[in-house]
Amino acid sequence: MDSGDTSKYFQSTCKRLAESFFNTSCEALAKNLLGKVLARRLNDGCIIKGRIVETESYLGGEDAASQSYGNKVTPRNEPMFMSPGTAYVYFTYGMYHCFNISSQGEGAAVLLRALEPLENLERMTELRKRYRKSPKTTLKTKDLCNGPAKLCISLAIDIETCNRQNLISWDGMWLEDDGQDDLCKTIVAAPRIGINCEKKWQNKLLRFYIHDNPYVSKIEKAKMEFMQLP
Structure with a gap:
């Protein structure tokens, strides 16, 4: 049994992803994460889940768009250089969080861009509305997690709680395989956003996302490629 399966909060109906899953190249991890389930346990024991439908890979080293470009290590990006499966959460625009997972390779990590909400949508909605100017406005399910900042708000992912955590063993957040790989046989590869x-x-x-999934943050209409996952 994988070491991650020992969590008392883990549901035996799904398989918690182990170290071997994350210990792969950044691009491979970005593709392989599609269709997997992100689970977040809140302080009160509530477990929120969403299916990963969109990712971006940041390769480190020569990747000029990466925060670890030139293999530069800073107090902020240090989790990108930690063991595969480490959570890297950073603050952007002075108000939003973004959530990444480290992979194989110096300074390489995958940004999670969008989720398809699966469990405890009411709690996701409650968390999202705290950051809205008009909290009484109806919030559509497809808008809960269709962007990296929205995703973090809806799952209460922040630096203080989640940064540097080991997703292989931590009880506060983990990745699952629920056997629904057929949902993402065709994926789209496109340029990264922003x-x-x-x-x-x-x-x-x-940037990779599940073809025809309505929860993706942005559908590419120009430069793109269709890919078939094995």
């Missing part, structure tokens, strides 16, 4: 660096890296197809 990248401001040399065009070579702006145009690389390092």
Whole structure:
């Protein structure tokens, strides 16, 4: 049994992803994460779940769009250099969090961009509404987690609680395989969003999402490739 399966909060109907799953190249992890389930246990014991439908890979090293470009280690990006399966949460625009998972390779990590909500949607909605100007406005399910910041808000993912945590063993958040791989046989590869660096890296197809999934943050209509997962 994988060491991650020992968590008392883990549901035996699904398989918790072990170290071997994360110990792969950044691009491979970004693709393999599609269709997997992200589970987040809140302080009161409530477990929120969503299926990963969109990711971006940041390769480190020569990747000019990566926070670890040139293999530069800082107090902020240090989790990108930690063992595969480490959570890297950072603050952006002075108000939002983004959640990444480290992979194989120095300074390489995968950004989670969007989830399809699966369990405890009411709690997700409650968390999201705390950050809305008009909390009484109806919030559609497809808008709960269709973006990296929305995803973090809806699952209460922040630096203080989640950064540097080992997703292989931590009881607060983990990844599951629920056997629904048939949901993402066809994926789309497209340029990453909001990248401001040399065009070579702006145009690389390092964003991946499940084809025809309505929970994706942005559907590419120009530069893109369709890929078949094994």
